[in-house]
Amino acid sequence: MIRKHSFNSIAPMKSIVLLLLIGLTAMLAAACSQTPAAPAKTTFVVNGEKLKQPPAVEVEKGEPLVSAVFLEDTFDVKLEWALQQGNGKDGDGVFYSDQVAVLMYHDITATPEKDKSAITPDLFREQLELLKTSGFQVISLKQYADFILRDGAVPDNAVLITFDDGYETFYTNAFPILKEYGYPAVNFVIVSSVGDTTKEGAPKMTWDQMREMQKQGMDFYNHTYDSHRYGVMREDGMKKPVLTRKQYFADEKRLETDEEYTARVTNDLAEAEKILKQELGNPMGVLAFPYGAYNEQVLDILEKTGIELSFTVKEGINGKGQTNGFRVNGAKEGESAKQLLEKLKGLTVEDGAVTVSLNGSEAAFAEVQPVKRKEGVMIPLRDFCKMNNMKLDWNSNKNRVEIST
Secondary structure (H helix, E strand, O other), rough: OOOHHHHHHHHHHHHHHHHHOOOOHHHHHHHHHOOOOOOOOOEEEEEEOOOOOOOEEEEOOOEEEEHHHHHHHHHHEEEEEEOOOOOOOOOOOOOOOOOEEEEEEEEEEOHHHHOOOOHHHHHHHHHHHHHHHHOOOOEEEEHHHHHHOOOOOOOOOOOEEEEEEOOOHHHHHHHHHHHHHHOOOOOOOOHHHHHOOOOOOOOOOOOOHHHHHHOOEEEEEEEOOOOOOOOEEEOOOEHHHHOOOOOOEEOOOOOHHHHHHHHHHHHHHHHHHHHHHHOOOOOOOOEOHHHOOOOEEEEEEEEEEEEEEEEOOOOOOOOOOOOOEEEEOOOOOOOOOOHHHHHHHHOOOOEEEEEEEEEOOOOOOOOOOOOEEEEEEEEEEHHHHOOOOOOEEEEOOOEEEEEEO
């Protein structure tokens, strides 16, 4: 009787413990499988003005880090970086596969000091030489489209070369160099300015020049009909790119309606597409956004007007289905050909140590170091502010950054 009583008393306890263990195991498994919650959006204030689109902020050892691109755009500085040795891919010469890096240029000229977006023919040739000797494979826009939209394949280290604005220097300076290497390229032209010598600014290509180059592997696509400009968007005269903002009619003292805005953008893009097909026989619709500016309404309009691919100026690399493509600026002021190639090699590197230069001089960081993420290089904000004699107030409890210049 005693043994029977002891067994009956212990058995329920064993069951309870077993159930508790099972429950605890399930809870732990569920907790481990959950995606970490995204950090709260940081409030970012610069010189007393709260930013409407604050940058993503990482926190390491209690210190905030932000992207180099944000710092360059906001504070008019030049940040250059290179991967430290041992942080790249394996030594087989393959830096990425099943992805495409897209290079962006504007003007190739002997006098680049007149335009920050321009580089010399010698630097352009040096870049192409390094692409060739470093194992990069330059592809055509058709190959790119087949890869992004369909089942097409691309070689390892694939690169697409693009130009914006349709400058005549593409014909006189860039095209001869591209031919030397047998490389295709695409130029996104402002259709209303083609062959127009009456407009201000650098001369633009003619249709005959484009048709000549088309026969030798060059392509020419849409940079809008006449929306590559800024327009007044508020009563106080503030200007923004006209493709993405409603225009302000000063004589009527009103803002463009949704219907008027949609019709204007649709007509502009459709007109450009029509003329490009008439003049060049383009088989598809592709657009590079002026200034890289776009919004959801514009993306909807692209779909309705048959434009399947678009390009921003945001840095990154493109995989299958990335119809709104990233690009890497190949004409960054002061950047050497070697630095550009190092950037291409590191586009897919995550958590890689980098060396950083600020305005041409190597930058030294204290305890927290800059790091290369897949999306770009993250810079320790406190050290950056010290280097530029800025005051930083970082409140980690309120997730708030304030900078005074």
